[in-house]
Amino acid sequence: MKVLVTGAAGFVGFHTARRLLERGDRVVGLDVVNDYYDVALKEARLAELQALATATGADFTFVRANIADRVLMPEIFRRERFDRVIHLAGQAGVRHSLVDPHAYVDSNLVGFTNILEGCRHGEVEHLTYASTSSVYGANTTMPFSENHGADHPLQFYAATKRANELMAHSYSHLFRLPTTGLRFFTVYGPWGRPDMALFLFTRKILAGEPIPVFNQGNHTRDFTYVDDIVEGVVRVNDHAAEPDPDWDPRDPDPSRSDAPFRIFNIGNNNPVRLSAYIEALEEALGRKAIRELLPLQAGDVPDTFADASRLEAAVGYKPKTPVREGIRRFVDWYLDYYGERRPEPRMARVGKA
Incomplete structure (x- = not known):
């Protein structure tokens, strides 16, 4: 397949493009490479x-472009004629949306519209796109299920991602464009x-x-290792969304439709308390952290917990990387990338704000 991966210079986009290249797909990576964080990375x-x-003869092309560009994006779709699109670009960061909401409008709303239009006119077979667990917002029913309501976001970032899901459904309904959203x-x-x-913790x-x-340190997160995420993304890309013949408009399931539209949770299905996550990092580094204990941040949710059973039933996805193993792999990469030696052990200290 010829696959467009937007956000190819980003975290999940990079890993996804690499996986597709390793299995022999033709990949066009697209990214604006902005300075939201370290451009060198x-x-x-x-x-x-x-x-x-270069080493394997894989077919990779990189395009430096902004998905919000209403002139350039249609040209790219016309020129390249993609079979499938994996859309992972967008303005990330929950807390940044509190200070620069316009960046989220440009990237997550205008940019996503350009992706939908490109897929529609380019007759793309399937659009897979990134959503977020943050759409569950004020919902506290655990584990989060795709048939739960997701209409009370707690940050503007989450609101734009929920908007993406609704926008995708309109294109699936109007133009029969198969779309699948993944709530990371x-x-x-x-x-x-x-x-x-x-x-951030490792550096400090x-x-x-x-x-x-x-x-x-009392809130929990369904930490999900990137290789497990990518496995789910690639499997979903390979299985184009189809209409659900059993969908009932009188009792509508928000994650599916009589259009070729799906939404799935993609998570580890095993929430971990932040304090335990830090302990695993301390173990991997061989050094104790100095903890500055603070209240919950504005816009944060106390807990996340994914029910990923629907994704498992649909594509056989099941995360397999334990948090301690995933953190160890991250630390090994970090020390190698930044050329740092593993530190000497130190005693723990705790500070109170």
Whole structure:
């Protein structure tokens, strides 16, 4: 297949493009490579993809473009004629949406519209796109299920991702474009984002600096290792969404439709308390953290927990990487990438804000 992977310089996009290249697909990676976080890290990911293509003869092309560009994006779709699209680009970050909401409008709303239009006019066989567990917002029924309501987001970021799901359904209904949205649950692993907890904690622990532990470390997350996420993404890409003949408009399931439309949770189905996550990182680093205990941040939800049974039934997806193993792999990558030695052990200290 010829697959467009947007956000190819990003965390999940890089791993997804690499997996597709390794199995022999033709991949066009697209990314604007903005400075939301370390551009050098993004360029290093792209260099890895280019090196893989050179070493193996894989078919990889990179296009530096902004998905919000209403002139360039249609040209790319007309020129390349993609079979499938995996849309992983977009403005990320829950807390950044509190200070720069316009970035989310441009990327997550305008950009997603351009992707939908490109798929529609380019007769793309299937669009798989990234949503987020954050859409569950004020819902506290655990585990989160796709048939739960997701109409009370707690941040603007989540609101734009929920909008993507609704926009996708309209195109699936009007134009019979097969679309599948994946609600990611706290992805972590090698080549991760520097603004996320694991990266931030590792850097500060190595520097001997306090780490900010919000909600006193008591909230839980369904941490999901990136290779497990990518396995689910690729399997979904291979299984185009189809109409559900049993869908009942009088009792509508929000995750499916009589149109070729699906929404799935993609998570580890095993929530871990943040304090235990930090302990696993301390074990992998061989050093104790200095914890600065803080209240829950504005816009954060106390807990996430994925019911991923529908995705497992649909494509056989089942995460298999334990959190301790995933963290160890991240630490090994981090120390190698930044050329750091494993630190000498230190005693723990706890600070209170």
